[in-house]
Amino acid sequence: MKKIDVVLGLQWGDEGKGKVVDVLTPDYKVIARFQGGPNAGHSLVFDGDHFVLHTVPSGIFRKDSVNVIGNGVVIDPVILMEEIRAIEQKAGDITGKLLISKRAHLILPTHRMLDAASEAAKGKGKIGSTLKGIGPTYMDKTGRNGLRIGDILSPEFKNRYEALKQKHFGLLAQYDFQYDITDYEKQWLQAVEDLKRFPFIESELVVNDYLAKDVPVLAEGAQGSMLDIDFGTYPFVTSSNTMTAGVCTGLGVAPNRVGKVMGIFKAYCTRVGSGPFPTELFDETGEQLRQIGHEFGATTGRPRRCGWLDLVALKYAVMMNGVSELIMMKSDVLNTFKTIKVAVAYEIGGKQLDYFPFESGEEVKPVYKEFKGWDCDITGVRKYEDFPQELKDYIAFIEKETGCPVKIISVGPDRKEIVLR
Numbered sequence: 001m002k003k004i005d006v007v008l009g010l011q012w013g014d015e016g017k018g019k020v021v022d023v024l025t026p027d028y029k030v031i032a033r034f035q036g037g038p039n040a041g042h043s044l045v046f047d048g049d050h051f052v053l054h055t056v057p058s059g060i061f062r063k064d065s066v067n068v069i070g071n072g073v074v075i076d077p078v079i080l081m082e083e084i085r086a087i088e089q090k091a092g093d094i095t096g097k098l099l100i101s102k103r104a105h106l107i108l109p110t111h112r113m114l115d116a117a118s119e120a121a122k123g124k125g126k127i128g129s130t131l132k133g134i135g136p137t138y139m140d141k142t143g144r145n146g147l148r149i150g151d152i153l154s155p156e157f158k159n160r161y162e163a164l165k166q167k168h169f170g171l172l173a174q175y176d177f178q179y180d181i182t183d184y185e186k187q188w189l190q191a192v193e194d195l196k197r198f199p200f201i202e203s204e205l206v207v208n209d210y211l212a213k214d215v216p217v218l219a220e221g222a223q224g225s226m227l228d229i230d231f232g233t234y235p236f237v238t239s240s241n242t243m244t245a246g247v248c249t250g251l252g253v254a255p256n257r258v259g260k261v262m263g264i265f266k267a268y269c270t271r272v273g274s275g276p277f278p279t280e281l282f283d284e285t286g287e288q289l290r291q292i293g294h295e296f297g298a299t300t301g302r303p304r305r306c307g308w309l310d311l312v313a314l315k316y317a318v319m320m321n322g323v324s325e326l327i328m329m330k331s332d333v334l335n336t337f338k339t340i341k342v343a344v345a346y347e348i349g350g351k352q353l354d355y356f357p358f359e360s361g362e363e364v365k366p367v368y369k370e371f372k373g374w375d376c377d378i379t380g381v382r383k384y385e386d387f388p389q390e391l392k393d394y395i396a397f398i399e400k401e402t403g404c405p406v407k408i409i410s411v412g413p414d415r416k417e418i419v420l421r
């Protein structure tokens, strides 16, 4: 029996999960998303094209792959159908290679309104949500009010939809918030119909059956560990468990069936939305990272906050995910930097900490170790041996601190711009 391998983000999202999953898919038959929803934006670059996937697993463009949207995912039918249409323009009909869990919850038009109303009411304390309805949908899931993909096939679906919508209208009345769902609702109901051409499955049975038959399966995370509902920088987090534990609940795979855990991080650090970010740079260096790294959100277009690599947060994420190997992305973005810094500890109230604390807000001052930059273009490098010594030193330090080997180093956005060790 095979074990399920996992790829997930160790920072605040946008580490490059889409690219890595696309690169690794030839080694796997099945790619499965286990949490999150259209708040995710996973970029794939190949053959001169650039795709952003939100709900569909990033294996979809590889021939003969099976792509599963697991029970832990929340689905907006409008966004999913738009995405499917864009994929099919490039890849042809994908009906047979996209399977959707009956247990995945539906994002209703009113969930989006509730997300927007709640954010507006928070004013300065807003989360910086992508406003895709993620929080309210997971609230209805845990509150046992939600509608699921499998419910679409019930003769009672329309009535249940109406009932939940009315309940949401009641909640929305408590906010000073103007909205009109007429157009979106029309599109939504049509998209629900359109989705019926895809198999709605008991994905927990299907995934376990593949594993039992020795078929390799890869779980694809969304967001990042520091946005995890339990261990992230709460309340500035998303509403799902983004860590390895989420694979078990989001796909129905037992903990002892988890195999390799591949943790992805950028050679520096970014965050989009509000919340603590100890190594954030507000100066020209931060702006340089943003411009060179094209750090603008794949889902919302918002500028990403940028800063140095935070090893305190990274070690925390490695520990809780049980990371067995690391993947470093966007190393090329640091090509022109003369000096590169890495946070190795935090200082809070005059005391040094080497672990990620409950209090991770403004009172945290990072303690940096400085490295000499490689100051040359590594985009064309395809063999580890050909990397400049300064980059090898940087990687060796990260390996020593985290206790994990760095097995893949990405040197550009394209599928081909990658160094496997």
Ligand code: GDP
Binding pocket: 009, 013, 014, 015, 016, 017, 018, 019, 040, 041, 042, 043, 044, 045, 293, 294, 298, 329, 330, 331, 332, 333, 410, 411, 412, 413, 414
């Ligand atoms: P994801 O959400 O983790 O899949 O990451 P995103 O797609 O949101 O953000 C990653 C961005 O970096 C995308 O624009 C990718 O095309 C790009 N990217 C991925 N790997 C590299 C790399 O090694 N170098 C550079 N320069 N860009 C990369």
Ligand code: IMO
Binding pocket: 009, 012, 013, 014, 015, 039, 040, 041, 042, 127, 128, 129, 130, 131, 132, 134, 135, 221, 222, 223, 224, 227, 236, 237, 238, 239, 272, 273, 274, 298
């Ligand atoms: P991928 O999968 C980066 C952030 C939002 C906000 C917070 C809550 O592309 O890495 P939500 O919409 O979930 O209520 O937003 O989480 N966020 C992400 N940041 N990458 C993502 O996904 C994100 N998904 C949500 O910016 O701060």
Ligand code: MG
Binding pocket: 013, 014, 015, 040, 041, 042, 043, 298, 299
């Ligand atoms: Mg992204």
